[in-house]
Amino acid sequence: MEFSSKLLENAVNEVAMLPGIGKRTAMRLVLHLLKQPNEQTQMLTEALTKMRNEIIYCQNCHNISDNVICEICNNPSRDHSIVCVVEDVRDVMAIENTRMFKGIYHVLGGKISPIEGISPSQLNINSLIQKVKENKVSEIIFALSSTMEGDTTNFYIYKQIKEYKVNISTIARGISVGDELEYADEVTLGRSLLHRIPFESSIKPM
């Protein structure tokens, strides 16, 4: 792509760094912003900068929060002994929308992926295992997407907690393999939480 301006080229390159956005789409978005009043670009950059600088992750569950302890962890009517393990904030929002879950979450911040170079130490796994070791948890529910990375992550955690006195289950899959949680409809997701199965019976023979 030949640019008539270095400023335009820089902006397009930055926007094109976002996932799912190619150079053409980036160009369209940048040109759109140029046609809008200056304030709109300012509001956009301010919102992003403010989010980036001020965002807090809950000390207990690692979910994105406005406070040191998130609203879910702070809610005394939730069952703190039932912990649903998810990849990120989108999964928390999807499960909250079902209104079927009264426990708390543990947000891993990703999945183990050798291909993408994501190792267990880069995820919030140790703090989860610590909670189990400290007898704070009666049940762990795995709710990661059923991709190879999701299965690998579940199994990695399972191996480290199976000796402890904790029930380990996984959400039943009404959704096809590879579907991301956030795309599952609320009824299906709620049902798969309700009909969760013991993790051990879900492990495929290797």
Ligand SMILES: [Zn+2]
């Ligand atoms: Zn929390």
